[in-house]
Amino acid sequence: MSEIVDTIPLSAAQIHELKEKYYNATIVDRVDTHRDLARFRIRPDKPFPPFEPGQFVSLGIGNWEQRVPGTQKEELTEKDWAKCIQRAYSISCPVVDSDGKVAPVNSVDYLEFYVTLVRQSGLPGEPPPVVTPRLFGCSVGDRVLVGKKIVGHYTIGKVEPDDTILMLSTGTGEAPHNAMAAELLARNHRGRIVNATCVRNRIDLAYSKEHQQLMEAFSQYRYLQFTTRDPENIDPEHPGFVGKQHLQALFLSGELAKAAEDPLDPAQTHVYLCGNPAMIGYVPPGADPPTTPGMLPLLKDAGFRDDHGYEGPGSIRFEKYW
Structure with missing residues (x-):
């Protein structure tokens, strides 16, 4: 069994290398509703082709990033610290733009995510939450990973204009x-x-x-x-x-x-x-x-x-x- 390492066993140079390897998107805006709820607007380095409202994509962040205070402690091995963990999130949208006009997903150059900070695992024996305790420690300008494809079948589908x-x-x-x-x-x-x-x-x-x-x-x-x-x-x-x-x-x-x-x-x-x-x-x-x-x-x-x-x-x- 691998030994648990309590402090980050990575140098600044190693962390920089990992970020260059994994991260491909930038947080361009963050709208906090309260300390445990926020909207993150993330711009991928390479734009996605048009996609269907309702679909999702994975967000990832490295285990080397700091967790916000007051979240469940993790037990990581030396190899774990260098991993970039991903979770799937449905894509929201700004709803309206700065002029008050409706703003669907394909009208903006970023992806909007509506995220709750999960501080503790829900059930005994479950592993601690990984992504949100680190994501909530991020600021505008910070880098993260966005998955390669936007996918999902939960979309509007076939509806008539008067339905x-x-x-x-x-x-x-x-x-x-x-x-x-x-x-x-x-x-x-x-x-x-x-x-x-x-x-x-x-x-x-x-x-x-x-x-x-x-x-x-x-x-x-x-x-x-x-x-x-x-x-x-x-x-x-x-x-x-x-x-x-x-x-x-x-x-x-x-x-x-x-x-x-x-x-x-x-x-x-x-x-x-x-x-x-x-x-x-x-x-x-x-x-x-x-x-x-x-x-x-x-x-x-x-x-x-x-x-x-x-x-x-x-x-x-x-x-x-x-």
Whole structure:
């Protein structure tokens, strides 16, 4: 078994050589929502050809980079320190440009990523998070690795100009939906576009201002934001108490359709799901269904189709985010 090395066993020259070997992109902007949530805009050295909104690419950063304080300690061998670790991230977009005009993914020369700092592994025995504790230590001008190809099948697909689009996400699962919404609006989609997201706290909504601008510019667009852990969600004595606003409950009660100002009829609605697996509700073959159903069974009960070969109205597309 290789010996654990607590301090970086690399010289400045070796680190420089590793950066030259692996890194191929530059952080050109960083927009922090709070200390654990940020938008990173990264420009690859070589531009990518046009790609589909909703797709993803890998981001990589070397183990030799400093981790931000307050994150889980790692145990690295001498060989580990020289590795560049990659993780896949959906590509978001700025939503609007500096003039307030819609800004889809292919209108800018950088890739935007919507990232949560993962400080600790989620379960006992899981390895510590690797990429985000280092990425959050980066500043504008720092270099990182971007994968060679943008890939993924979670895209808008075949929709008609008057179809209703319903996008449901949790947390940073909003990223691909931002890219899809901007693309649809840029191509003058006429039907209702509903981009609904659920987060723990209102401070976790990084794109609220931009979505408000879109709603003011496009009458067919609705951005719906819901929370589960703010005072009005957990304190029955709060004057604005609404309870925990999980998307599943809002869909079942009809509150989601009411807020969307659309019946969300399967005959003309396409559904997109991205985020927490509990919200999506995908159950692998042979696995026991969860106690609380996710959106997939609720949508199917309402007449939608979970059929990957079908792209018409009533279709459900989903991306399991972790």
